[in-house]
Amino acid sequence: MRPHSFTYDFPFCAAFEWMERSPIGEFIRSSRVVFPIVESIHLIGLALFVGTLLLLDMGLLGFGMRRQPVHQLAVALGPWTWSGFALLMLTGPIMFTGQAAKWHDNPVFWIKMLLLIIAIVFQLSVRRKIACENPLLRPAPAKWIGAISLLLWISTGLLSKMMEFV
């Protein structure tokens, strides 16, 4: 892969260029199989993350998983959701480093990162504190929390795939 020349003047140009040319960046570009392997692990982490998150959000929305209280569901599924998240956080930056400068120029990448931060903050604050640890949560706020959580993560996921095509 060729070193990238910038078309947009986003911040952090130099840092992104440095990342792409670092030994990790070089390693990822050194062989054709490294990136697909890391990406597959990323997707497996995503499946674990999205699947367990979806079931919990459906519980909050009242569309599924209705036979146990939401906080109990959260306790059972939580560790797996966060294991999936750990896999994502481990493999995502590795993939990014290989083509840092290319992503720097991709507007969809920046929107994704913004949404990701919002989603994580929402997850750690509202959804976890209010929805999952509170057995007495009333249905209406639970529905809103489930819907917002789903919306945030689905749009983050859609953008992740979409940014490959921009």
Add this chain to the structure above:
Amino acid sequence: MLSICQWIHQTSLSVAIRESIWVYPILNVLHCVGILLVAGTIVVVDLRLLGFGMRRTAVSSVVSQVLPWTLSGFGFMLLTGSLLAWSEPVRLYRSVFFPWKLLFLAIAGLNALLFHLGVYRGVGSWDSATLTPARARLAGALSILCWICVIAAGRAVGYETT
């Protein structure tokens, strides 16, 4: 087989998907969502069978609550996947990884079918057990393994140059 693929390749639907700017990416994105839905929800059932997750919920309760989501994801994945395959049949015919992907998909499906027709029939006797019968644990492990292979092979298809 190749001539069938070549015939599909020149159908108007195939050409339309291939040549439009947005249809292929959108189908691709939706296909990914579908497979995440399938693999991500079935893994919850598998983890329950293996005794790693949702241990306090009865097996049949996990299965009946999760399965609708897995099946709808599967339908979604199948529909978008068929359209994607329809748009580039000749490339997939020459692909090394695509047959592997189909093979693992078939094993995953067969595994699920055998589980439901076999050991799951007698779920009543081990419904709330943490340690499920060996055959159920085997089905759970095989399912996780197959879906990992389906995802990895599917991703590899995208990077192949044939």
